Amino acid sequence: MPEATVRPxxxxxxxxIASIYGHYVDATTVTLDETPPDSVAWSNRYWSLAERGLPFLVAETDGRIAGYAYCSPWKTRSAYRYCVEESIYLAPWAxxxxxxxxxxxxxxxxxxxxxxxxxxxxxxxxxxxPESSSFHLHRSRRFEVAGRLKGVGYKNATSIDTVIMQRALADHEPAGPATGPRG
Known part of the structure; x- marks a missing residue:
């Protein structure tokens, strides 16, 4: 099994990236999107995050994109500028x-x-x-459950809860300026 290379x-x-995400939109309740974003939406998302200096990464294995991760602002109000929501999706084969x-x-x-x-x-x-691999992954990286919102989503004739997990990065020493991301 070749090791993945993570890069911007x-x-x-x-x-x-759109193909990977489209699978989850169409076949699962992992995301609450009901229609896969088009290429314009993905381009807008990419450039918006780049403008803000937020991470948008891919994992590559044998020249194929195996997955991606990005962070977007948690909320638009300026006081939230040091807080982001991360998203990670893997190709089904990965x-x-x-x-x-x-x-x-x-x-x-x-x-x-x-x-x-x-x-x-x-x-x-x-x-x-608690038995899901995504939950285990986040717990293994010291994310803690901050709350559960019951029945806030409805997709595929199913009421869906969301679990909010949070990780403080106080134990990380930022290599860059401590002024927060732009935007």
Whole structure:
């Protein structure tokens, strides 16, 4: 099993990223999107995060995009500027290979580097269950359950809870300025 290389995402990666995410939109309740974003939406997301200096990473294995991770602002009010929500998705063929852990580790390092203080993960009923691999991954990286919102989503004729997990990055020494990301 080849090791994944984690690197910054490039605009050329967005087609693969959209394909990976589209699978989860169409086939699961891991995301509450009901329609996969189009190429314009992905491009807008990519450039918006780049403008803010927030991480958008891919994991590559044998020249293929195995997964991606990015952070977006938690809220738009300026007082939240040191807090982000992270998202990680793996190609179905890439699960169970520790790629999610590599992406999350690099994401946390990049967040600390740009002065982020708190990282939020929002897991749905499917991924927020204590026995799920996503829940275990986040717990192994010292995320703590901050709360559960019951029945806030409805997809595929199913009421869906979300589990909010939080990780403070006080134990990370940011390599960059402590002024927080732009935006």
């Amino acid at each position: 995402a490039w605009p050329a990666d967005l087609v693969d 699960t169970g290979r520790r790629i999610g852990g590599a992406l999350l580790d690099h994401t946390l390092d990049e967040c600390a580097r740009v002065g982020i203080r708190d990282v939020i993960a929002v897991l749905t009923s499917e991924t927020g269950a």
